[in-house]
Amino acid sequence: MKRPQIRKKLSILAILWVTGTAMAVPTADWTIMVYMNAKNTLECDALENFAQLATLGSTSTVPVVAELGRPKLIMDGGKLRSRNRCGDKEPWDGVLRFFVTKNQQPLPRNAVQMLGAADMGSAETLRKFVDWAKTNYPAKHYLLVIWNHGQGWRFQTSPNQAVNANFSRDRIPALLTEESNKAGTKARPLPPVGGFRSVSFDGDTKHFLYNRDIQDSLGSLLGARKLDVIGFDACLMAMIESGYAFRSLATVLVASEELEPDRGWDYGDILRQVQDHAGALDARGMGELLVESYKRVYRDRLKTTLSAIKLDNVDGFADAISRLAVELVKDLALERQQIANARVACRNYGENQNLTNSIDVRQFATKLLEVTKNGEVLRAAKEVTDLLDAQSLVYSHYASKRSQGDYGSFGISIYFPASKHDFDEDADKDGYLRSNSNHAVEFVQKNEWSRFLDRYLKLSGN
Template sequence: MAEADWTWMIYLATHNNAAEVGEESVARMRQAALNERVRVLVQQATPERTVRRVIGASPELAADLGQIDSGAPDALLDFVGWAAAAAPARRYALVLWSHGSGWAPKEIERLAQGAPASVPLTAAELQQRGAADTAGQVFFSSALRELIAKPTPADRAIAFDDGSGHSLDTVELGRVVGRAARALGRPLDLVGMNACQMSNAEVAYQLRGNAEVYVASAEDMPVYGWPYEDILSRLAAQPAMDAAAVGRLAVERYCAHFRENPLPWGQDGLPDGVTLTALRLDGIPALAGAVSDLAAALRAGIDDMAGAVWAAQRATHAFKFQLYDLAGFCRALPSAQGATADAAHAAGRVLAALSDADLLLASAHVGAAYDAVGGLTTYMLPPGEGALSPYYAATAYAQHTGWGEFLAAYHAALG
């Protein structure tokens, strides 16, 4: 088989109540005007089975894997290896598709049986963790298994409520993408998240060096997901596009779709609109350096500046998982009463890094609620809403920026 320009590897972890909308998404992929220069390979999990497909091929079904844990890192890596061997290409895109990375109660019960706690999960707690807790919305089963293995209901409540699931998912995603890049012998050209709340600094930094371009949403993503028929058709018409151009294309066409096909935003569980951001990951270390300076400036004056930080945080757009828009916080901080000149200067450096073309390829939104957001979030648990995530320190971003140390000092200062 001749080498393609692009191979898209789309991994649908729809082993949950998103199986039907996952099927609809695959149907839209079939509508794309593909050719031999752009190949699309899919692994799709449902509660019944997991299958592999080569979109546009005859036969399309390449393998029926039976029931596997699509949240297992090795399952994702095996798919990447198969796709790269079946459709070698000059450039590779890996898209992870999951319904808010949601987990149904039955799946949590299955995992709980393999991660027993000293006080086992009851049926009522399983139902709560599956349906009500945002931390249950994780992509990797290894992350969820670690949360539900906490010894007591109180420990589990803290773990689920404080963003730990997101932290664990971030670390696991970095490991998997790193292993995938090593298997390919080079970084992935594009990593995309057809899932909710994944455009944040912690995730982007975890992927550095193993992917060139990262595309994700800071907000919840409607079940329609990416308009694959549009994006892939345009790519097939211009297959020589590089990863940066494809990242911009994805942002443009995603937001164009929802402008042209508006939903009842803010109703029936829908967000107030949509967001999508494409980042060039070569620029993420510079952002981390600026954040490190900001964290140091905030820690140095936190006893006198905690009120200013809290005022800036309250003025910043908040998303789920205790994630806040980073640009919004840095814009609000300098004008907050009590902010030091050093902190204001450092916040300005973060804003400059966020808008630098070496990092930001494109960021767009639909909905006035997002007019002031920058498209990249960061963890910032509000004071008085529990303990900081015990897993946050495991993220490379926290380790290299001191952001977790700042958060600890901030919480301690506000008592």
């Protein structure tokens, strides 16, 4: 006699699962969380990537949730004044949360929650998203993707032209070059977001999402229960500085040493692979899967890289870099020219945007081994290369042929401006001062590389 009531209760639970409102749901294998800050000129790219997520959507074993922000619409007398650049029939603004289902459209009526004008440049907004996702969609494993697109190559622009002018003057003097044109985009001045200090920008609030804010806010939320993988679908994030910042947040970091093309990650391909192997995937396996997917998409057509970095081993690697820095400082007057020669032999990531501050760690250590005769420097540099060759830190990485050679691209980069002038021109240079307390970079404060850079750049004087 109770069977109809049981069926009714099961039907209600199923509806709650599909709509993403259930608080108590079966434990999935992987929950995928995508934080898509497109509150800038990047919204069209975000809609394309959302469509990729929706090609398959969520399953009971792999729920997919996304927090998508779009910039303010400009209204005049009740009519839309700003051009609808993305061509969608129902433009909207603000921030929406989605439990992504198959063929879903990213529209307010399909959202699980509407967050109004939430500031996506705030780490508190990110923290609330992760907390909500973990509470509502518990799983054995978690992947958090922090998404940041650009036009052509993944630098984003503000919708405010005055802000663009300031960024183009203060952060980067160059226009997009032939690489972005090959990607089918129009050249324009773009601010670099990504690297050792920040990852994303909210064009409505004019706030940056800083790495230190992510580190502190998610650290307080997660405690000892790390995420399995934190991935950055953004430029220049596979740095020792980033890995050091996020080492307490996740087991694996997946990110690029180089700029990323406009298409970024292929979420349709990623979801297919995850759904096919969800029960067998651990954090290490997910990292490898993401790298292999990126490799399948880009192969050798552009300058592209992606790395999977085991964050448990970041501390030991940072110690090795500190030991190298100490040895370089000891005989800096004698070693200065050898250091300069090794640095010149390393190509800069982001050079298509005239960036000169980020190089591959192993490439520098290798070139140093070729030019120095100092026994202590040789031992310290060899320790760095040996740790990377052991693949205990970077255990999976991909670099297109165009990203090899003098780039090295062995999987992890470091901040090393080509000259004192380049350091002085870096709008984020204060982040590499040990005395800085404004969104302080922990690697800078706790390791010796920053002391070496300060001494070396002052001595080089160019």
